[in-house]
Amino acid sequence: xxxxxxxxxxxxxxxxxxFGIAVVIIYKTSEVINFAQGEMAMISTFVAYHxxxxxxxxxxxxxxxxxxFAVLLGVFIEVCFLRPAKDPTVLGLIVxxxxxEMLLMGLASWKWGAEQKDFALPFSFHKTxxxxxGVVINDWSIAVFVMAAVLMIFLYIFFRYTKLGVAMRATQxxxxxxxxxxxxxxxxxxxAWGFSSLIxxxxxxFFAARxxxxxxxxxxxxxxxxxxxxLGGLMSIPGVVIGGGILGILExxxxxxxxxxxxxxxxxxxxAVLCIRPSGLFARHxxxxx
Amino acid sequence: xxGKGRFWAVLFTISSLVLWTGIGLCGAPGFDDKEIxxxxxxxxxxxxxxxxxxxxxxxxxxxxxxxxxGIHGRKLKHFVRDxxxxxxxxxxxxxxxxxxxxxxxxxxxxxxxxxxxxxxYLAQNKVxxxxxxxxxxxxxxxxxxxxFSVYPLYEDEGxxxxxxxxxxxxxxxxxxxxxxxxxxxxGLDGVRQRLDHLKMKAVAEIPVEATEKDLSSHVLKLKSAxxxxxxxxxxxxxxxxxxxxxxxxxxxxxxxxxxTLSDFELMNKISGGLWEGIITGAFMLPPDSDDPRVVKYRxxxxxxxxxxxxxxxxxxxxxxxxxxVEALKRVGKNLSTEAVLKxxxxxxxxxxxxxxxxxxxxxxxxxxxxxxxKCGPGGKxxxxxxxxxxxxxxxxxx
Numbered sequence: 001x002x003x004x005x006x007x008x009x010x011x012x013x014x015x016x017x018x019f020g021i022a023v024v025i026i027y028k029t030s031e032v033i034n035f036a037q038g039e040m041a042m043i044s045t046f047v048a049y050h051x052x053x054x055x056x057x058x059x060x061x062x063x064x065x066x067x068x069f070a071v072l073l074g075v076f077i078e079v080c081f082l083r084p085a086k087d088p089t090v091l092g093l094i095v096x097x098x099x100x101e102m103l104l105m106g107l108a109s110w111k112w113g114a115e116q117k118d119f120a121l122p123f124s125f126h127k128t129x130x131x132x133x134g135v136v137i138n139d140w141s142i143a144v145f146v147m148a149a150v151l152m153i154f155l156y157i158f159f160r161y162t163k164l165g166v167a168m169r170a171t172q173x174x175x176x177x178x179x180x181x182x183x184x185x186x187x188x189x190x191x192a193w194g195f196s197s198l199i200x201x202x203x204x205x206f207f208a209a210r211x212x213x214x215x216x217x218x219x220x221x222x223x224x225x226x227x228x229x230x231l232g233g234l235m236s237i238p239g240v241v242i243g244g245g246i247l248g249i250l251e252x253x254x255x256x257x258x259x260x261x262x263x264x265x266x267x268x269x270x271x272a273v274l275c276i277r278p279s280g281l282f283a284r285h286x287x288x289x290x
Numbered sequence: 291x292x293g294k295g296r297f298w299a300v301l302f303t304i305s306s307l308v309l310w311t312g313i314g315l316c317g318a319p320g321f322d323d324k325e326i327x328x329x330x331x332x333x334x335x336x337x338x339x340x341x342x343x344x345x346x347x348x349x350x351x352x353x354x355x356x357x358x359x360g361i362h363g364r365k366l367k368h369f370v371r372d373x374x375x376x377x378x379x380x381x382x383x384x385x386x387x388x389x390x391x392x393x394x395x396x397x398x399x400x401x402x403x404x405x406x407x408x409x410x411y412l413a414q415n416k417v418x419x420x421x422x423x424x425x426x427x428x429x430x431x432x433x434x435x436x437x438f439s440v441y442p443l444y445e446d447e448g449x450x451x452x453x454x455x456x457x458x459x460x461x462x463x464x465x466x467x468x469x470x471x472x473x474x475x476x477g478l479d480g481v482r483q484r485l486d487h488l489k490m491k492a493v494a495e496i497p498v499e500a501t502e503k504d505l506s507s508h509v510l511k512l513k514s515a516x517x518x519x520x521x522x523x524x525x526x527x528x529x530x531x532x533x534x535x536x537x538x539x540x541x542x543x544x545x546x547x548x549x550t551l552s553d554f555e556l557m558n559k560i561s562g563g564l565w566e567g568i569i570t571g572a573f574m575l576p577p578d579s580d581d582p583r584v585v586k587y588r589x590x591x592x593x594x595x596x597x598x599x600x601x602x603x604x605x606x607x608x609x610x611x612x613x614x615v616e617a618l619k620r621v622g623k624n625l626s627t628e629a630v631l632k633x634x635x636x637x638x639x640x641x642x643x644x645x646x647x648x649x650x651x652x653x654x655x656x657x658x659x660x661x662x663x664k665c666g667p668g669g670k671x672x673x674x675x676x677x678x679x680x681x682x683x684x685x686x687x688x
Binding site for chain 1: 333335338339340342470496497498499501502503504505506507508510511513514526527530531534537538539540556559560561562599
């Protein structure tokens with residue numbers, strides 16, 4: 001039973017991690033926690049649902065269409081909501097993301113209704129493979145593991161070895177210095193929002209396949225992903241992945257032995273990390289000089 | 291100076307009109323010779339919005355009645371307000387309806403926390419409330435003179451369903467998953483009531499929060515405890531996550547659920563067909579039934595609310611309103627709050643599309659029975675057991 005608990009914990013943890021990466025990408029460039037992240041993923045998943053059910057297109061067309069929409073949505077929110085803010089503080093920008101969250105949820109309720117919908121991926125929940133005796137893994141979990149691993153490797157290379165990745169890191173560390181060095185900071189922000197929205201949409205589709213699709217379905221996964229990001233370190237991509245895994249396993253063990261305590265595990269993790277090691281387990285803490 | 295004087299005169303006139311209008315409606319009896327004003331609140335937006343159709347459905351019943359000339363010459367006017375499933379908002383919309391619109395009676399009213407927040411306010415203003423769209427013991431124990439409950443208690447449902455599982459299905463290893471709130475705990479109390487009576491114990495009792503999306507540990511706990519039947523009092527999404535998760539690890543118990551998960555068309559669709567074979571309690575006739583009363587409502591819904599899906603929640607809104615309409619008919623032309631209270635208090639074995647209802651001045655819990663359904667292929671309803679009473683019910687022995 002414990003073997004199965006670990007497999008289930010790691011698979012949901014990997015999904016938290018992928019979504020946590022979306023949170024981290026925006027944080028890495030602007031130090032803003034995007035509270036609309038869940039709802040951006042929700043809207044993009046609804047777009048996939050719409051393409052599948054209204055237009056009747058094959059899944060992969062809907063999948064790619066939703067990812068394309070997610071990029072546009074991320075850029076749109078950055079350009080139309082955050083950029084016009086006058087003399088913005090980080091807190092002010094966070095409040096704007098909260099407003100965007102409510103707007104997107106209202107929009108989804110108006111367009112697709114509040115009733116739950118079924119959203120299925122080609123990676124079936126029902127198709128299982130025996131790893132060891134009594135321990136099975138399903139296609140959904142395998143797909144999540146592969147997605148998390150590919151993303152982690154891609155992003156590691158991207159932030160370390162590409163000009164755009166380095167520009168994003170530079171923008172986060174000192175926006176003014178980045179401007180002086182010729183980095184087009186606005187473009188970096190737009191790219192970060194578009195890219196983060198795309199990764200969020202990927203995770204959103206996996207979460208919808210695991211439960212149901214409705215305008216509020218990403219509220220709880222966002223909190224878990226945020227906890228995973230805080231645990232691993234809001235600046236560290238590998239940290240978020242490891243944080244997601246730890247959180248998934250921890251939640252499953254607590255849920256198995258003390259189910260009533262499971263919902264607060266993520267919050268305890270956030271509080272404990274902020275008290276003991278605010279930069280997270282794997283992120284280096286940068287002191288900013290005045 | 292002249293201009294200033296005119297300004298103050300206009301302001302005074304407008305203020306007087308506003309005050310007069312407000313005072314005029316505040317405390318109004320909620321009816322006149324032409325209409326009777328009824329109202330319902332419910333979440334029309336936000337996470338609980340799927341239950342919002344309950345509050346909209348009485349408009350269909352009102353339209354049907356109005357088409358036939360109303361009740362003793364008076365038309366029914368139905369108001370709907372969105373409380374977003376937020377008790378603070380429930381207070382605001384109910385106050386607005388009572389003091390600005392002048393409501394004779396509320397019907398439905400979704401959400402136990404919201405209902406508890408306005409129950410005393412409605413009683414203080416002598417506004418009748420028939421058929422709250424949830425089962426809360428505090429609504430009716432002790433008796434609230436203006437509040438009449440239609441919904442069977444989850445405790446009774448739990449007891450009846452457990453009896454069915456043990457006696458009809460022959461399953462003794464029972465697990466329970468319950469939402470960690472009064473709804474879930476009342477269901478759990480019912481299971482325990484029946485098991486205590488039979489000197490048995492559940493193999494697992496697992497609490498769950500409505501927002502949880504990963505329930506692998508819960509399902510693994512049920513499996514390791516050897517539960518062969520799992521009874522659940524949970525949110526529809528939680529129910530779907532439970533059956534999906536169980537399917538991934540090859541765990542196949544007999545799932546049995548509360549009536550809140552009996553919208554088979556919806557549940558079967560959102561679970562990807564996994565709802566088939568699941569047994570639930572039910573507090574009214576199936577929406578796809580051929581019963582003439584249901585057919586009549588289904589046709590009316592097509593005519594007056596074609597945009598609505600005629601599912602369990604929508605039809606429930608009509609069912610909760612039926613007894614008020616019956617009381618208004620019995621009262622006759624001389625309408626008053628006292629006369630309708632008298633008619634409701636003397637209602638005996640009234641049956642619309644829900645269970646038989648009996649109220650008396652000392653007992654405002656109207657129903658004590660449920661049906662038992664099974665989800666058939668394509669979300670069709672299979673009736674397993676007709677109206678069944680919980681013979682162990684504590685409240686009837688008082």
